[in-house]
Amino acid sequence: MLAANRTQIEQLARRLAGMRSVCCLTGAGISAESGVPTFRGADGLWRGHRAEQVATPEAFARDSALVWAFYNERRQRLLKVKPNPAHFACARLQRYFEHFDLITQNVDGLHQLAGCADVIELHGNIWTVRCTECARQMHGRCVLDGDPVCTDCGALLRPGVVWFGEPLPTSALQRAQQALARCQAMLVVGTSSVVQPAASMAGWAQQQGAFVVEVNIGNTPQSDTADARLVGPAGVIFPQLVEALESTQPNRGRQH
């Protein structure tokens, strides 16, 4: 598979340059160059467990200490990582287009650290915890000790992420659907396109006429249906795409 070349990137930039509304769906691959392990890549196992086995309500009911160990280890690692050029390129795209909706499956908060606003977090955020009994919710970039309990009611706290088998937050899903309905192009970046309902979103966008571009280092179930593909690491390709866009119409940028 040939890596994307400059000509492909410039061709795509010319096509996107005149658009007003673009959306972007990101997955674990966009954080890979920050040193964050992906879910299904070679580094996707945690102590022999797959995420699907640990990131479930059943696993938490069965062994909350094991699940908290999984999340605390990820928190520990995430405290040390920084956004990479792909995250910063997303923030520049948000300033370039009149409407640029960023939808992410990631829970690492790196898009926000890179300056992206109004990030639509389909699967929640690893820095949020919520009470298993009352409505208490807290957010903080730190590692928690053991099984953390609620300061209001004393019940066990859980990670504020969406586990397998749990519905996505209604507000995030509605915002994503609005973004998909209005976008003229959709960039699908660094996702294996296997987790539902995120994996169906590019098809929804395409049905209403959006031009779908996949940015990935490999093949996915999405690859054959995408209208264009840029093969290679997002941290290399995305900044090149932004530079090509900005050189086609340098004075673009949303009027804040």
Ligand code: BV8
């Ligand atoms: C739900 C939070 C319904 C936790 C995560 C059909 C329809 C509907 C549901 C299902 C269905 N079939 C099965 C289901 C259930 C399930 C599902 O989809 N299972 C899969 C495994 C088949 N879906 C759900 O349970 C969802 N809920 O549908 O609810 C419902 C309704 C009402 C009432 C009850 C239930 C909830 C899913 C959310 C799960 N939570 N995360 C946590 O993070 O701890 S999902 C998890 O996977 C992460 O969020 C991750 O982002 C996401 C997707 O993975 P990817 O991001 O794509 O990462 P992956 O490693 O797979 O791939 C990385 C890609 O990057 C690769 O392609 C690689 O080539 C590429 N790459 C690597 N490096 C780079 C790169 N690309 C570019 N540059 C690089 N440098």
Ligand code: ZN
């Ligand atoms: Zn509580």
